Amino acid sequence: EVGRTMILCRPRIESTSTHGTLCTLNTAIAARLASGSDCTSRFMTLRFTTRYTAHLGIETADSTIRHGQEPLNRFHSMQQLLVPR
Incomplete structure (x- = not known):
């Protein structure tokens, strides 16, 4: 809506795996x-989107690259994990 501003706040994650977070988040929001x-469901969706795209992508990123800013893990929800028996 014209003339309205929405501020989204999330806890900070200490990580170097933040390369690509802004473009990924902007794409998801758009x-x-x-x-x-409607506006109410948009707000709830935006809250989910910040958690889904940014935080999970940072938390699950590959931290072995070690060359500057490491990339965001955009495929966190599509990974298969092996669970030990």
Whole structure:
């Protein structure tokens, strides 16, 4: 809506795996806003989107690269993990 500002706050994660977070988050927000949902559901979706795209991507990123800013893990929800028996 014109003239309204929304501020999204999330806890800071200490990590160097932040390369790509802003473009990933902006893309997710733009896609959700373009879906045509009402303001309340947009807000809830944006809260979920910040958690899903940014925080999980940072938390699950590969920290073995060690050359400057490491990339965000954009595929965190598609990974298969081996669980020991």
